[in-house]
Amino acid sequence: MNQAQSQLQAARDAGASDYDPVDFGFAQDKFQQAQAAMADRKYALASDLADESRADSTLARTKAQLAAVRAQIQSKTDANSQLHAQNAEAQSENDQHYQQQKAQLAAQQAAVQQAANGDNGDNGDNGDNGDNGNPAPSSTSPVPVPAQGASSPLPAQSPMQQDMPAPSSSVLGNPQPQQQQGQGFQTLPDSGQQNQQNQGGQL
Numbered sequence: 001m002n003q004a005q006s007q008l009q010a011a012r013d014a015g016a017s018d019y020d021p022v023d024f025g026f027a028q029d030k031f032q033q034a035q036a037a038m039a040d041r042k043y044a045l046a047s048d049l050a051d052e053s054r055a056d057s058t059l060a061r062t063k064a065q066l067a068a069v070r071a072q073i074q075s076k077t078d079a080n081s082q083l084h085a086q087n088a089e090a091q092s093e094n095d096q097h098y099q100q101q102k103a104q105l106a107a108q109q110a111a112v113q114q115a116a117n118g119d120n121g122d123n124g125d126n127g128d129n130g131d132n133g134n135p136a137p138s139s140t141s142p143v144p145v146p147a148q149g150a151s152s153p154l155p156a157q158s159p160m161q162q163d164m165p166a167p168s169s170s171v172l173g174n175p176q177p178q179q180q181q182g183q184g185f186q187t188l189p190d191s192g193q194q195n196q197q198n199q200g201g202q203l
Contacts (some may be wrong), residue, residue, distance in 0.1 A: 001038060004031050004050040007057035016060035019067035027056035 008027050016024035030053030037046035 001032075001034060001050050004034060004054040004057070004107070007054040011057040012060035014061040014064040015068060016057075016064040020060045020063035023056050023063060027053045027060055029053075030056060034179065043181035044165065154202070 006048060008031055011024055016027075032047050034046045034049035037043070037049055042164060
């Protein structure tokens with residue numbers, strides 16, 4: 001009877017009334033019957049009922065312990081599932097944030113590229129304007145071109161002719177005899193004759 005009472009208390013402490021109320025109820029009934037047999041001094045019947053109560057209490061306690069372990073496993077499983085769901089949600093949010101940052105970076109790069117292309121186009125237009133009317137300065141000075149309607153530049157001067165030699169003193173001292181009156185003015189000798197006369201006078 002003492003062993004049956006101890007097993008019944010162990011089953012109660014293990015939560016058998018919650019996890020296995022059927023077997024735990026059998027254990028309680030058998031123990032009460034054993035107590036009644038002891039009061040009637042039916043010791044053999046009381047011993048058998050006490051053994052049955054102890055067995056039912058052991059079974060109820062074992063089932064209660066097993067159910068408690070299963071409950072803990074299920075609780076941990078649920079916690080793990082919830083944690084996995086939170087991780088998946090966080091991963092999804094991270095992916096969305098990454099995609100947003102990637103899209104913003106791509107838009108910024110496109111804007112920078114478009115601005116660079118616009119600057120290059122403006123530089124090209126400036127180069128075209130220089131070709132149309134504003135040529136770049138060069139190291140060599142441009143050759144002046146006379147405007148339409150202006151007088152043409154003077155032609156290159158030919159080298160000056162050599163001055164005629166002055167007549168010698170002999171020629172100046174001996175004038176030519178005057179011709180007869182009425183024949184007109186006396187012509188001067190040409191340069192060739194003058195040179196011959198000069199040479200003759202020198203000889």
